[in-house]
Amino acid sequence: QITLKESGPTLVKRTQTLTLTCSFSGFSLTTNGVAVGWIRQPPGKALEWLALIYWDDDKRYSPSLRGRLSVTKDTSKNQVVLTMTNMDPVDTATYYCARFGRAGYDWFAPWGQGTLVTVSS
Amino acid sequence: QSVVTQPPSVSGTPGQRVTISCSGNSLNIGRNSVHWFQQVPGTAPTLLIYRNDQRPSGVPDRFSGSKSGTSASLAISGLRPEDASDYYCAAWDDSVSGPVFGGGTKLTVL
Numbered sequence: 051q052i053t054l055k056e057s058g059p060t061l062v063k064r065t066q067t068l069t070l071t072c073s074f075s076g077f078s079l080t081t082n083g084v085a086v087g088w089i090r091q092p093p094g095k096a097l098e099w100l101a102l103i104y105w106d107d108d109k110r111y112s113p114s115l116r117g118r119l120s121v122t123k124d125t126s127k128n129q130v131v132l133t134m135t136n137m138d139p140v141d142t143a144t145y146y147c148a149r150f151g152r153a154g155y156d157w158f159a160p161w162g163q164g165t166l167v168t169v170s171s
Numbered sequence: 172q173s174v175v176t177q178p179p180s181v182s183g184t185p186g187q188r189v190t191i192s193c194s195g196n197s198l199n200i201g202r203n204s205v206h207w208f209q210q211v212p213g214t215a216p217t218l219l220i221y222r223n224d225q226r227p228s229g230v231p232d233r234f235s236g237s238k239s240g241t242s243a244s245l246a247i248s249g250l251r252p253e254d255a256s257d258y259y260c261a262a263w264d265d266s267v268s269g270p271v272f273g274g275g276t277k278l279t280v281l
Contacts, residue, residue, distance in 0.1 A: 089272075096173065096259070096273070096274045097210075097216065097259055097261075097275065098272065099271065099272060102270075110268055110269045111269070112267070112269060146216075154221040154222040154225060155218070155225070155227050157206045157221050158206070158216075158218060158261070158270070159218035159221075160215075160217070161215040161216055161217070
């Protein structure tokens with residue numbers, strides 16, 4: 051069974067740096083083709099892709115947020131860490147991590163439960 | 172404003188068939204597979220359709236997907252009250268070297 055779970059602060063202040071951890075089980079981030087992605091969803095709004103990190107450490111970032119995002123992995127701990135700098139109230143959202151792969155059935159499947167991050171001004 | 176567009180809402184009555192459209196361009200849907208997600212309010216999204224028309228195990232065959240050119244559609248037949256959810260399409264976008272999600276469609280079962 052594949053599971054993912056996001057953890058991190060629920061409240062950050064404007065201009066601070068957000069660090070979120072995705073802890074997963076049931077798959078390995080050393081397997082060819084496997085990746086973990088981050089997606090966020092502001093309250094009442096649509097999903098927005100943020101970042102991907104692949105098994106070979108290839109990293110992709112949303113162009114609209116590139117420069118503020120960094121993603122790293124620790125394969126020994128089965129964890130992926132997302133860092134977002136210079137947080138603003140518009141970054142208030144539920145942040146999800148999900149497995150991502152090429153097979154199709156693993157295209158952002160499954161997702162973690164999400165963690166709501168509120169940015170105060 | 173997403174580069175992949177969906178109608179904000181659709182509705183239907185139990186037993187009806189509804190479709191949700193998803194429109195992109197030559198760099199996303201035109202070149203790559205479309206995937207659909209269902210998000211029950213208050214929960215995380217789940218993969219509903221992958222590679223345009225494939226259903227993960229456990230997804231009823233009432234749900235079907237199709238793609239033509241730079242557009243795709245999700246059809247739900249035999250509508251049930253529990254189908255009331257938000258539905259998102261997504262595809263890889265070669266212009267950003269990453270995935271892009273549609274703006275989402277809220278399905279109301281009347």
